[in-house]
Amino acid sequence: MDTQSSPLLTDLYQLAMAQAYLDNGENKTAVFELFVRRLPARRGFLMAAGLEQALDFLENLRFSPADIEWLATSRRCNAGLLRHLERLRFTGDVHAMPEGSVFFDNEPILRITAPLIEAQLVETRLMNLIHYQVLVASKAARAVLAAAGKRLVDFGLRRAHGAEAGLMAARASYIAGFAGTATVLAEQEFGIPSFGTMAHSFVQIHDDESTAFERFARSRPNELTLLIDTYDTEAATRKVVALARKLAADGIKVGAVRIDSGNLIMLSRTVRRILDEGGCKDVRIFVSGGLDEDDVMAILHAGAPIDGFGLGTSLTTSSDVPALDCVYKLEEYDGVARRKRSVGKETWPGRKQVWRRHGADGRMKADILTVETDIQEGEPLLHPVMQGGRRLRPHPTLTEIRARAARDLAALPEPLRHLEAGTFYTITVAPALTKLASNVDQRLAAHDRPQQP
Amino acid sequence: MDTQSSPLLTDLYQLAMAQAYLDNGENKTAVFELFVRRLPARRGFLMAAGLEQALDFLENLRFSPADIEWLATSRRCNAGLLRHLERLRFTGDVHAMPEGSVFFDNEPILRITAPLIEAQLVETRLMNLIHYQVLVASKAARAVLAAAGKRLVDFGLRRAHGAEAGLMAARASYIAGFAGTATVLAEQEFGIPSFGTMAHSFVQIHDDESTAFERFARSRPNELTLLIDTYDTEAATRKVVALARKLAADGIKVGAVRIDSGNLIMLSRTVRRILDEGGCKDVRIFVSGGLDEDDVMAILHAGAPIDGFGLGTSLTTSSDVPALDCVYKLEEYDGVARRKRSVGKETWPGRKQVWRRHGADGRMKADILTVETDIQEGEPLLHPVMQGGRRLRPHPTLTEIRARAARDLAALPEPLRHLEAGTFYTITVAPALTKLASNVDQRLAAHDRPQQP
Numbered sequence: 052m053d054t055q056s057s058p059l060l061t062d063l064y065q066l067a068m069a070q071a072y073l074d075n076g077e078n079k080t081a082v083f084e085l086f087v088r089r090l091p092a093r094r095g096f097l098m099a100a101g102l103e104q105a106l107d108f109l110e111n112l113r114f115s116p117a118d119i120e121w122l123a124t125s126r127r128c129n130a131g132l133l134r135h136l137e138r139l140r141f142t143g144d145v146h147a148m149p150e151g152s153v154f155f156d157n158e159p160i161l162r163i164t165a166p167l168i169e170a171q172l173v174e175t176r177l178m179n180l181i182h183y184q185v186l187v188a189s190k191a192a193r194a195v196l197a198a199a200g201k202r203l204v205d206f207g208l209r210r211a212h213g214a215e216a217g218l219m220a221a222r223a224s225y226i227a228g229f230a231g232t233a234t235v236l237a238e239q240e241f242g243i244p245s246f247g248t249m250a251h252s253f254v255q256i257h258d259d260e261s262t263a264f265e266r267f268a269r270s271r272p273n274e275l276t277l278l279i280d281t282y283d284t285e286a287a288t289r290k291v292v293a294l295a296r297k298l299a300a301d302g303i304k305v306g307a308v309r310i311d312s313g314n315l316i317m318l319s320r321t322v323r324r325i326l327d328e329g330g331c332k333d334v335r336i337f338v339s340g341g342l343d344e345d346d347v348m349a350i351l352h353a354g355a356p357i358d359g360f361g362l363g364t365s366l367t368t369s370s371d372v373p374a375l376d377c378v379y380k381l382e383e384y385d386g387v388a389r390r391k392r393s394v395g396k397e398t399w400p401g402r403k404q405v406w407r408r409h410g411a412d413g414r415m416k417a418d419i420l421t422v423e424t425d426i427q428e429g430e431p432l433l434h435p436v437m438q439g440g441r442r443l444r445p446h447p448t449l450t451e452i453r454a455r456a457a458r459d460l461a462a463l464p465e466p467l468r469h470l471e472a473g474t475f476y477t478i479t480v481a482p483a484l485t486k487l488a489s490n491v492d493q494r495l496a497a498h499d500r501p502q503q504p
Numbered sequence: 505m506d507t508q509s510s511p512l513l514t515d516l517y518q519l520a521m522a523q524a525y526l527d528n529g530e531n532k533t534a535v536f537e538l539f540v541r542r543l544p545a546r547r548g549f550l551m552a553a554g555l556e557q558a559l560d561f562l563e564n565l566r567f568s569p570a571d572i573e574w575l576a577t578s579r580r581c582n583a584g585l586l587r588h589l590e591r592l593r594f595t596g597d598v599h600a601m602p603e604g605s606v607f608f609d610n611e612p613i614l615r616i617t618a619p620l621i622e623a624q625l626v627e628t629r630l631m632n633l634i635h636y637q638v639l640v641a642s643k644a645a646r647a648v649l650a651a652a653g654k655r656l657v658d659f660g661l662r663r664a665h666g667a668e669a670g671l672m673a674a675r676a677s678y679i680a681g682f683a684g685t686a687t688v689l690a691e692q693e694f695g696i697p698s699f700g701t702m703a704h705s706f707v708q709i710h711d712d713e714s715t716a717f718e719r720f721a722r723s724r725p726n727e728l729t730l731l732i733d734t735y736d737t738e739a740a741t742r743k744v745v746a747l748a749r750k751l752a753a754d755g756i757k758v759g760a761v762r763i764d765s766g767n768l769i770m771l772s773r774t775v776r777r778i779l780d781e782g783g784c785k786d787v788r789i790f791v792s793g794g795l796d797e798d799d800v801m802a803i804l805h806a807g808a809p810i811d812g813f814g815l816g817t818s819l820t821t822s823s824d825v826p827a828l829d830c831v832y833k834l835e836e837y838d839g840v841a842r843r844k845r846s847v848g849k850e851t852w853p854g855r856k857q858v859w860r861r862h863g864a865d866g867r868m869k870a871d872i873l874t875v876e877t878d879i880q881e882g883e884p885l886l887h888p889v890m891q892g893g894r895r896l897r898p899h900p901t902l903t904e905i906r907a908r909a910a911r912d913l914a915a916l917p918e919p920l921r922h923l924e925a926g927t928f929y930t931i932t933v934a935p936a937l938t939k940l941a942s943n944v945d946q947r948l949a950a951h952d953r954p955q956q957p
Contacts, residue, residue, distance in 0.1 A: 053506050054689065055667040062661060062686040063700025071702075071723035077709065121692050171705060178662040179670055186665075208515060209631040210827045212639075212820075213668030214508040217632055235519065236512040239574050247516025249524075252624060252834035255842045256530065258947070270524035282845050282948065312849050364827045367665075373826035374663045374817045381705035389708045392735050396765050494711070495735065 058114050061175040069168045070132050081167040082383035082402050084159035091372040095467040098192050099152040099160045100223045101184030105177055109141040145437035151226055151456030158405045174379045182377040184223040190369040191227035194344040196468050202359035204246045205232035207367030220367040226452050248276035248309050261290045276307040288322045292329030307335040316355040323356040390491045400491045405432040415462050421481030511567050514628040522621045523585050534620040535836035537612035544825040548920040551645045552605040552613045553676045554637030558630050562594040598890035604909030611858045627832045635830040637676040643822040644680035647797040649921050655812035657699045658685035660820030673820040679905050701729035701762050714743045729760040741775045745782030760788040769808040776809040843944045853944045858885040868915050874934030
């Protein structure tokens, strides 16, 4: 079964609401926006990602005959709704921030304008798609800042939460500035460079570590990386030095060694010294093993001679912050602005735009959140990307998306470039938006009055 | 593209190693075991899950002509390896703990016995599949213990890490004892009961909350749940009471109300009182909104009149522990036991079995970890489930798997039934296994001697 494109990958309440809307002929234009309500304590900014997969989902949304048949037997939809779903396509408009954009709390990164039933039905999967890539791109961006130009590679497929997470983590981290991934499918699917070394089991299969290294080298002479911590890292490094001489005679070059355990700062110094003394000055040192961006920062701060890092589980599960307070909220229906007022979960109503101002130094200075029609100084961040259910332009390439991410990371205010931000970015809510919110509240109060005791 | 069944959903090093093994004719029988090295601080036990998906993956493993063609153009494999992969099927044996089994650190839950290249190639996806379901089943089991019989429903698709995570979280939490899920696809795919209410947007669409409630009720008269916290929870409860009388005349029953924000303990008491005074004693109170098992425990401990809980993000991301220290390690090759000795990552060698002893009260008393051939008292937990690449028995039903989980949860020692375990379960390593480990070390030392300075 192709789970990923099933329209039934949704919450049951979406179908229940569709039934009630259809029964009442309630299907006028609705506007929903997707945003993150609050930044987690250890995120000074977030990075937009996942838009292309979201647009693919919208363009291809349809209920198959088998889906309709199953829904009929499940008796969850009446005949009218089944007919409606059978013909249902996404016919709406989408506005979005480009992937790779830096964004902040309460800033919409996606807006859906569509007939109510469509706009509501797509909620669950849109959030599921975008939330995860934003989560990983934002985590990866921190590692990119910490690594200060050293190579970063995604190693996290095995402990990512399922197939799609593993694949999309490779994409999201590549957007943020990773050099590539160990996940082969990400190269096949997205052209993301894939990197690979060897596992401890390869060394263990052979009783003799030197034999393991030499066999691997001769089978995989390009981009050759040898894993040196299966038994004794220092001893293994000396074996690499001896082997490098032997292989050089055959034109094979040892590219790097990988250390996957132990005190990486101390070990990398010892390994560097043994390599250098053995004439292997060109052999790079790559490290891995439960690392996150704080480790990268600490290792480089200590001046360890490390050239690259494999980040795995911490990246693909965004382990310190495994979810964001990401929501998809109704902002307008039938031309009237709406807002949720649940305690602690109030939202800004209406169709919104975010304007970003940069300082003379090119760094981001402030964002203004306002209603769509309220033109402000600066750069508007939301752009139309889909109209009437069709993309307005061809897919941007990952290279273009990476360039956007790099541009935005370079423009981050200095305090936000550190892993512990401590300070926050200025987001101003424009008067036009506060006025709209107060109008909505007055309207709701007027409607509620008759029911109050 | 069907991501989930692609054999390229793997780490590049698996292909690099396959190339080296094939070049050297190194493809004898290998034994790998999958286990969790250390329990996280807040997990006194784990629950096995994901085996059926792992077996499906092994039974269906194949490289398509398109995969082979892509690998050829990527120049990562020579012609010999391409031919080998084209014909590759999983032909090995699998031993495993039944899904729903409670297990502990260092206890293998899956053993693969297969020609080396096959056994190694499947590592990444096997871990990816099993790790996530174990993670969620283990988290869900805590909620089941905390809920003490109250209804639990998975609400977490939207912030799960992608499609597969959302679907498999529904399965894993159902195994652990949840009543069901909001994810429709989980009902279509696995027959898991799905539950659904309404979103805040449904109320917001209507200017009048009472109208919203009545329209929803008339469209969805069965299992009717009304969401009462969009504006003012108390006022909404009074509207429910008034509506319930009106609907009763038409034979429609309000099943439950849902509160999704605010102080749930205080609100539920007020709501209960208003409902009871209004003659709605049968209307249940269901709560949701960023809850985890600690909240469930605290809410029930306070005696709040709550009948059920929707758990979302905390469940599907296992938010306090988003990954386990789960590994897949070589234990034997060509009849010789192997072991990894990397600092802090040492493993027990050889094919292993776990024996569980129960006390006179039926509670688990102690586990013994030993070599497969060392018969002990108690119940052996690993059983053959696949031979020569084929399942040995039909798929167990989810009902059977749930019964196993319920049996094991009921047999947990008292201290492990609390969310803060504080005490640990006794796992004994049998002399036969420590002896094997020391033999392996001696053999490796003998091989290493010539290389030592």
